[in-house]
Amino acid sequence: MSEITDTEQLETTAENPVIGIDQLAGDFKYDMTYDFDAGTGLSERTVDYISAVKKEAPWIREFRQNALKTFLSKPLPTHWASKDLETIDFSKIRYYLSQGLKPKRTWDEVPADIKRTFERLGIPEQERKYLAGVEAQFDSEAAYSNIKEAVSKQGVIFVNSTEGLRAHPEIFRRFFGKVIPTGDNKFSALNSAVFSGGSFIYVPPGVKVSHPLQAYFRINAENFGQFERTLIICDEGSELTYMEGCTAPKFSTATLHSAVVELVALKGAKIQYITVQNWSSNVFNLVTKRGLAHEEAQIKWIDCNIGSRLTMKYPGVVLKGRKARGEVISIALANDGQHQDTGAKMIHAADETTSTVVSKSISVGQGRATYRGIVHIPRQLKGCKNNTECDALLINTNSRTDTYPAITVRGDRHAVQHEASVSRVSAEQIFYMQQRGLTEGQAMSLSVNGFVNELARQFPMEYSVELKRLIDLEMEGSVG
């Protein structure tokens, strides 16, 4: 472990070699030296190191240590998803790497290589064009964080989790770990032990944030684990759209990304949470995401999973108040050697609650896409509705898709609907498109884009363009 010093001076000795560029926009890295490094492997000392670097209050350190115990005591959930999880060696991962804890307010202050990274990913440009605020996380900590003055003047708080704990403990502590308890699953426990970064957002009552807030999560180091922790609270009648993007370079060894995201929508609030992840094919992406919707509140997850080696992610909504609404819209693309195990959890806990799940997956080559969903409506409730639709598209004859919907409905005053379909891009369809002058690859891309089009239209413009670009890149070389 590196020594903890008071200085947060940043000095990079990077000669900025750009390693291993390919078509994937995220596949590049700069060599870095880190001022803070928790070393390799996980122990009580690692947890203490992280807590000390962050100068945390004793209750948080205790929370982390308890979470570590929970993590160590829980088995891997390999019995139901994939044996691939067993290949993760937790003793070979680096749990905390940063060049300092204080994010910069202007891009000019951000260290050159980190700035260059985010410029290549187009973040500052997007910020200028259409965002209300941006947080850019580089490995364990945010390198940049800024919110437009007009938005902060309305009382909106948008900081990283370290800053949130330090500056707003009264709000943070009240909601933290309440939607997703430490012991929810092995990876939520791991995150609770070593979390760093992620966003803390509070929107005051009645405030409607007109432009999205965005976080970008960038993994740069090899053998690294990124464990951001996001907590978003929308107070009564407020509205927020939050977007996150993620990339990492391609390494020969596995990288772990294990986030926990908790959303709380108080009475009448609306939260829309959009993810476009484009992980490289060595990343284990094991994320727990859940929202709590109070009376007449709405939570909508738009989840777009491209890349990674294994993604296990099932965004959920606990519909706690009357007339609350929950929605999950997900698009997953599993390429050769990838497994997208994604889905949704809709837990109805009040009368007249409504949930909708629309999932579209594409399996390319030997890629595997799995839909795994839970819809739970208990006996004592009335007037609950769920509509689930799962569509799978298989590109090659050896592609694989599975659907595991678990629907528990008790009582007789509910309406539940489940639809599933599997389709293929036919040779005749490809010929038709080629006959119009498109190459086989372009034809395949267009078919896949058409398959997700109806969902992509719900994305903000910039993200649907990005999605189309990512699909085109993924589909390149997938035919022939």
Add this chain to the structure above:
Amino acid sequence: MSSLEIKNLHVSTGDKEIVKGVTLAINTGEIHAVMGPNGAGKSTMAKAIAGHPDYTITQGDVLLDGKSILEMESDERARAGIFLAFQYPSEIPGVSIANFLRAAIQARMSEGEEIDASGFYKRLYQKMDLLKIERTFTSRAVNEGFSGGEKKRTEILQMAMLEPRFALMDETDSGLDIDALRVVADGVNSLRGPSLGILLITHYQRLLGYIVPDFVHVMIDGCIVKSGDKTLALELESRGYDWVKKEFANA
């Protein structure tokens, strides 16, 4: 002027030979009708020329302006100016007609060149007006849930937008009622001109009452057995195909 020459063309699917030595030359500005009973090999010939992977050309050649196209992929042939109007056009779910056409036109442009969106829509709407197609049509997914007539009109719209040198129209009249037939025929007639050659495949004379061909060929059992002008079509309509078969057998 461009030419499309089909020389002693033999086409098989699986082990079965369907087209057994067809020779035919089309110049731009001409309309050639190929008539014949079901199973004569008319559609197979058109698909093979367009490069359909299910059909193998075992002998002969197809030349575009004197150069063989057989080594070209189907998309290269399309970009070189060969258009197949399908008998059964495929559905492309989620892809609007406008986006599909944009992609097809973009595919014809050189790298780095971007399609001019406003110019594209202006031209698209002109062609749609010409074909009496409603503006809202272009936002519908290609052929998805279309009636027979709508599918065929979509084919003609694509043909109008992509401006091929040679159009192979495979049973464009099949499945159309008389009104739809008239609309499609009007569309084709409006595209007719010195820069377009058409191979019109049909087994009814009916269509030829609306699209008057310059030449008529009769295809039976994989061979062209008789060629003539538009009067041949009328003769076939009144006398059927049997006399042509006999004449051919006796020759």
